[in-house]
Amino acid sequence: MLLIIVILQLLFYFVRIYPDPAKNSLFQEDPELQVGIDRLKEEYAKQDTLKIYPFNPNYITDHKGYTLGMSPQVIDKLHTYRSGDKYVNSPEEFQEVTLISDSLLSVLVPYFKFPDWVRRPHPTFPSGDKGKVYSIRESGSAASRAAVVYRDLNLATEEDLKAIYGVGDILSARIVKFRDRLGGFLVEEQLNHVYGLEREVVDRILERFRIHGSPQIKKININGAPAAEIAKLVYIDYEVAIRIVAYREANGLLESFGELTGIEDFPSEKIDIIQLYLQL
Numbered sequence: 001m002l003l004i005i006v007i008l009q010l011l012f013y014f015v016r017i018y019p020d021p022a023k024n025s026l027f028q029e030d031p032e033l034q035v036g037i038d039r040l041k042e043e044y045a046k047q048d049t050l051k052i053y054p055f056n057p058n059y060i061t062d063h064k065g066y067t068l069g070m071s072p073q074v075i076d077k078l079h080t081y082r083s084g085d086k087y088v089n090s091p092e093e094f095q096e097v098t099l100i101s102d103s104l105l106s107v108l109v110p111y112f113k114f115p116d117w118v119r120r121p122h123p124t125f126p127s128g129d130k131g132k133v134y135s136i137r138e139s140g141s142a143a144s145r146a147a148v149v150y151r152d153l154n155l156a157t158e159e160d161l162k163a164i165y166g167v168g169d170i171l172s173a174r175i176v177k178f179r180d181r182l183g184g185f186l187v188e189e190q191l192n193h194v195y196g197l198e199r200e201v202v203d204r205i206l207e208r209f210r211i212h213g214s215p216q217i218k219k220i221n222i223n224g225a226p227a228a229e230i231a232k233l234v235y236i237d238y239e240v241a242i243r244i245v246a247y248r249e250a251n252g253l254l255e256s257f258g259e260l261t262g263i264e265d266f267p268s269e270k271i272d273i274i275q276l277y278l279q280l
């Protein structure tokens with residue numbers, strides 16, 4: 001019996017040292033399979049990478065601020081400034097308000113997207129001259145003021161708009177339809193949101209038309225309206241409206257319009273205009 005036990009132990013020992021080559025062949029590397037595995041690893045690594053899209057820094061939420069590398073103190077400074085219904089209109093002003101470091105500012109500035117009207121100065125209206133805009137025309141060494149009367153953009157008909165070079169039947173109808181779906185333009189910059197309307201044509205329209213007073217619009221209650229009603233606003237499609245309602249149900253009532261910018265596919269670059277048509 002002792003001899004049998006010794007023989008079995010020796011067999012076990014030699015089997016471990018000299019494994020069967022046939023069995024080892026089952027574990028040969030498959031190059032094609034390995035390439036597929038490596039590709040999956042790369043895709044998962046990309047998912048973990050933060051991709052930054054252009055955004056208006058006035059509407060940075062706590063979550064977005066953290067992901068951008070901003071400290072809670074910096075975010076609080078911005079929110080305190082915005083609570084007074086004030087806006088930052090340049091990277092320099094953003095740094096002045098938040099006291100953000102130069103290094104972090106240099107990383108964020110390429111993604112800052114301020115509204116176009118911030119970069120393009122608007123003419124001023126002298127008191128008592130509503131409906132008139134003054135432009136400066138040079139005459140020799142002296143500057144003379146010439147009053148120009150603009151027609152109301154919210155009352156313009158298709159025929160009125162077709163008088164502008166570059167605006168035909170299709171674009172004029174599209175402008176009027178877009179305006180009517182909104183209930184009226186609130187800022188002239190919204191002309192740039194009309195599909196197919198080039199910036200040069202917008203500038204020509206604004207040489208003759210401006211907004212005379214704010215139109216009476218029915219604002220959408222973003223905290224109570226169903227998705228179908230939210231989607232009536234031309235800037236928000238139905239899928240995004242559904243996500244807004246889902247976000248509201250999961251997190252409670254929205255406390256600020258800035259929260260909307262964290263919702264997937266929400267047109268964050270237009271939040272400063274969209275919020276004019278909403279109420280909390």
